[in-house]
Amino acid sequence: MASVTLASITKKFGDTIAVDNVSIDVADGEFMVLLGPSGCGKSTLLRMIAGLEDPTSGDVLIGTHRVNDLLPKERDVAMVFQSYALYPHKTVQANIEFPLKVRGVSVADRAKQAKDAAELLELTDYLKRKPGQLSGGQRQRVALARAIVRQPAVFCMDEPLSNLDAKLRGETRAELVALHQRLKTTFVYVTHDQVEAMTMGSRIAVMSKGVLQQIGTPQEVYAKPATTFVATFLGTPPMNIFPAGSLEPGAMLVGVRPEHLTIAADGGVEATVVLVEQLGHEIHVVCALSNGTKVIVRRPADDDNLPQDGDVVHLQAWAHRRHHFDPDTGMRVDTE
Amino acid sequence: MNSRKRRDLGTAAMMLLPSLAILSAFVLYPLGRAVWMGQQRCNAVTKVCRSSGWGQYLDVLQSSQFQNALVVTVKFVLLTVPVGLFLGVVLAVLADKAIRGIGFFRTVFTSTIATSVAVASLMWLFLLQPSIGVLTNVPFLVKLFPVIKNPGLLQDSGTALSAAAASSVWANLGFTFVLVTAGLQSIPRDLYESAFVDGAGGFRRFTNVTLPLLSPVLLFSSVVLTSRAFQAYGEFDLLTGGGPKPQFSTTTVTYLAYGTGTSIGGDDGLKSTIAILLFVILLILSAAQFRGFGKRVEYGN
Numbered sequence: 001m002a003s004v005t006l007a008s009i010t011k012k013f014g015d016t017i018a019v020d021n022v023s024i025d026v027a028d029g030e031f032m033v034l035l036g037p038s039g040c041g042k043s044t045l046l047r048m049i050a051g052l053e054d055p056t057s058g059d060v061l062i063g064t065h066r067v068n069d070l071l072p073k074e075r076d077v078a079m080v081f082q083s084y085a086l087y088p089h090k091t092v093q094a095n096i097e098f099p100l101k102v103r104g105v106s107v108a109d110r111a112k113q114a115k116d117a118a119e120l121l122e123l124t125d126y127l128k129r130k131p132g133q134l135s136g137g138q139r140q141r142v143a144l145a146r147a148i149v150r151q152p153a154v155f156c157m158d159e160p161l162s163n164l165d166a167k168l169r170g171e172t173r174a175e176l177v178a179l180h181q182r183l184k185t186t187f188v189y190v191t192h193d194q195v196e197a198m199t200m201g202s203r204i205a206v207m208s209k210g211v212l213q214q215i216g217t218p219q220e221v222y223a224k225p226a227t228t229f230v231a232t233f234l235g236t237p238p239m240n241i242f243p244a245g246s247l248e249p250g251a252m253l254v255g256v257r258p259e260h261l262t263i264a265a266d267g268g269v270e271a272t273v274v275l276v277e278q279l280g281h282e283i284h285v286v287c288a289l290s291n292g293t294k295v296i297v298r299r300p301a302d303d304d305n306l307p308q309d310g311d312v313v314h315l316q317a318w319a320h321r322r323h324h325f326d327p328d329t330g331m332r333v334d335t336e
Numbered sequence: 337m338n339s340r341k342r343r344d345l346g347t348a349a350m351m352l353l354p355s356l357a358i359l360s361a362f363v364l365y366p367l368g369r370a371v372w373m374g375q376q377r378c379n380a381v382t383k384v385c386r387s388s389g390w391g392q393y394l395d396v397l398q399s400s401q402f403q404n405a406l407v408v409t410v411k412f413v414l415l416t417v418p419v420g421l422f423l424g425v426v427l428a429v430l431a432d433k434a435i436r437g438i439g440f441f442r443t444v445f446t447s448t449i450a451t452s453v454a455v456a457s458l459m460w461l462f463l464l465q466p467s468i469g470v471l472t473n474v475p476f477l478v479k480l481f482p483v484i485k486n487p488g489l490l491q492d493s494g495t496a497l498s499a500a501a502a503s504s505v506w507a508n509l510g511f512t513f514v515l516v517t518a519g520l521q522s523i524p525r526d527l528y529e530s531a532f533v534d535g536a537g538g539f540r541r542f543t544n545v546t547l548p549l550l551s552p553v554l555l556f557s558s559v560v561l562t563s564r565a566f567q568a569y570g571e572f573d574l575l576t577g578g579g580p581k582p583q584f585s586t587t588t589v590t591y592l593a594y595g596t597g598t599s600i601g602g603d604d605g606l607k608s609t610i611a612i613l614l615f616v617i618l619l620i621l622s623a624a625q626f627r628g629f630g631k632r633v634e635y636g637n
Contacts, residue, residue: 050533051533052529052532052533072532072533072535073532073533073534073535073536077533078533078534079529079530079533081526081529081530082526083524083526085524085526085527085529085530087527087544087545087548088548088549089548089549089551098531098534098536098544099534099535102531102534102535102536102540103535146534150534
C-alpha cells in the first residue's frame with residue numbers, strides 16, 4: 001500500500017512532448033483513472049509509474065521514495081496490459097506464479113498464493129489450461145491474478161477492458177471495483193472510455209495532448225468541467241458549446257449539456273433541426289445554429305411533441321446549468 | 337451430384353490443370369524416372385542401361401561406400417545445423433535493438449543470403465589456401481595449428497569436413513538470421529515489458545519469452561538447415577572434391593551421387609539409387625523432426 005506522487009513530470013520523445021508538466025497526487029488506496037483520447041499521454045504517464053519509461057524531467061514518488069532511478073521490480077508495482085501479455089506457452093498457473101518464481105518464492109508457497117489469487121478471480125478450474133484455450137474475459141482475469149498474486153503496493157492498468165465485448169466489459173467493471181474495495185490497494189487505471197472513468201474512479205484525471213486538464217471526483221468533473229475539452233469529452237452526447245454572444249450577451253463561450261436544453265416556441269437561440277435520432281431510451285434532436293455550430297438536445301423517449309427535420313426551432317438553456325468558458329484559453333470562468 | 341456441383345468440379349479441374357502440368361513435368365515425372373532408374377545399372381561411356389532388379393536399393397544401402405558417405409553426411413549435419421542455428425539466434429538477438437546504425441549490421445548479417453554457394457566456397461578457398469591464403473599468413477595461428485600450412489585445413493583428412501562445414505555455416509547464416517529476426521519482431525513487446533515489471537532480468541526474459549515464442553521459427557529453421565546440409569554439394573565440389581582421398585573424408589551422400597572421382601564412377605543407375613535413398617532418409621527425418629519437436633513448439637494463440 002502506497003501513495004503515488006507525480007511531480008512536474010515531462011516526457012519528450014525527440015521533439016514531441018508526450019507529457020507536459022503533469023503533477024498528480026494519488027492517495028493511498030485510491031482508484032485513480034487517467035482519462036483522455038488516444039495519444040494524450042495517459043499511457044506514457046502510467047508507464048513512467050511502472051518504470052517502463054523514464055521521465056525527461058520531474059519526479060515519480062511511490063510512498064515517500066523517489067523511484068525515478070529504480071527498476072520496475074524495485075518499485076513494487078504490478079501492471080496489467082491491454083493485450084494481457086500472458087505467456088502463451090505457460091499454463092494459467094505458471095502464468096500466475098511467474099512473478100513469484102522470479103522473486104525466488106518456494107514452489108509450495110508459489111502454488112498456494114497462485115491458488116488464492118485464482119480463487120479470488122474464479123479461475124480455479126482453468127489452472128492447467130493455456131491462455132489460448134481461454135475466452136477473452138478469462139484471459140483478462142488471469143492477467144489480473146498475475147498482478148495481484150504479488151500483493152504489490154500499486155496496480156497499474158493500461159486499458160485492461162478494451163479488448164472485451166460490451167457486455168463483458170460492463171460486468172468486469174463492477175468486478176474490478178469490487179476487487180479494489182477488497183484489496184484496498186492503490187489503482188492507477190488508464191482508459192479512453194468515459195463510462196469506465198465515471199463508474200470506477202475515486203477520482204479522474206482528464207488529459208489532452210500531454211496536458212492535465214482537470215482532476216477531481218467523477219461528479220466534480222462532470223458537473224464543473226474545467227475546460228471546454230473536459231466539457232466536450234465527458235458525457236454522451238457531449239456538452240454543447242455555444243459561440244460567444246449566441247445564447248446570451250457577453251464574450252464568453254457558453255456550455256450547456258443536452259439534457260439542460262429545451263425546445264421552445266420562441267425566445268432563446270434560433271436553430272434548424274438537422275436530424276432526430278431515436279435511441280430507444282431517449283431521443284437526440286440534432287440542430288444547427290445559424291453559424292453552423294451543431295447543438296444536441298436530449299428528449300425523453302416518450303416525447304410526442306418532436307420537431308421534424310428542417311423545422312426551425314428555438315432553444316432555451318436552463319439558467320443555472322450554464323457553463324462559461326474563456327474563448328481564447330478554453331478555461332472555465334465562474335461568474336458568481 | 338447435382339449439375340451445379342458438376343460445373344464447379346469442371347471449373348476446379350481447369351484451374352488446377354496448369355499447376356498439375358508443371359508439377360507432373362518437373363516433379364512427378366523426374367521422381368518416377370529416378371525411382372525406375374534406381375534399379376538399373378548403366379554403362380558410364382555408352383550410357384546403355386539394363387535392369388538389375390529392385391534389390392539394388394538394398395545392396396546400395398548396405399554397401400560400405402554408401403554407409404561411409406552417410407556417416408560423413410551426418411557428421412556434416414551435426415557440425416553445421418546446431419552451430420548455424422546458435423549463431424543465427426545470437427546475431428539476430430544482438431541486432432534486434434533499436435540503436436543507431438543497426439541497419440548496417442542487419443544488412444551485413446543478411447548479405448550471405450545473396451551469396452551463392454560457389455562464391456562463398458571460392459572465398460573460403462582463398463581464406464584457407466595453405467600457401468597464399470589469409471589464415472596461413474597469421475603466424476601465431478599457424479604456430480598453434482600447423483595443419484593450416486601443411487597440408488592445409490581442406491587438405492587434411494581430419495579437418496577437411498570441419499573446414500567445409502565452416503564455409504557452409506557462414507553461407508547459411510544470413511538465412512537463419514533473417515528467419516530469426518522476423519520471428520523476434522513478431523513477439524509482442526508487451527510480453528517483455530510484463531516480464532520486466534514482474535522482475536525478470538535479461539536472461540530470464542530470453543528463456544521465458546524469447547526462446548519459447550521463437551520455437552516455431554527454430555523448428556522450421558532446423559528442418560530447412562538439416563535438409564540443406566544433407567543436400568550440400570557445391571561446398572564439397574569446389575573446396576575438397578570429396579577428398580582428401582583415399583579416406584573420402586568429405587564424400588557425402590550427395591557427392592557420392594553426383595560428384596566426380598567417386599567409387600561409383602559414372603553409373604547413372606547407381607546415382608539414381610543413391611538419390612532416391614537420400615530422398616527417403618530426408619523424408620523420414622523431417623517427419624521425425626516435426627513429430628518430435630512439434631509437441632514442444634508453441635505456436636501461440
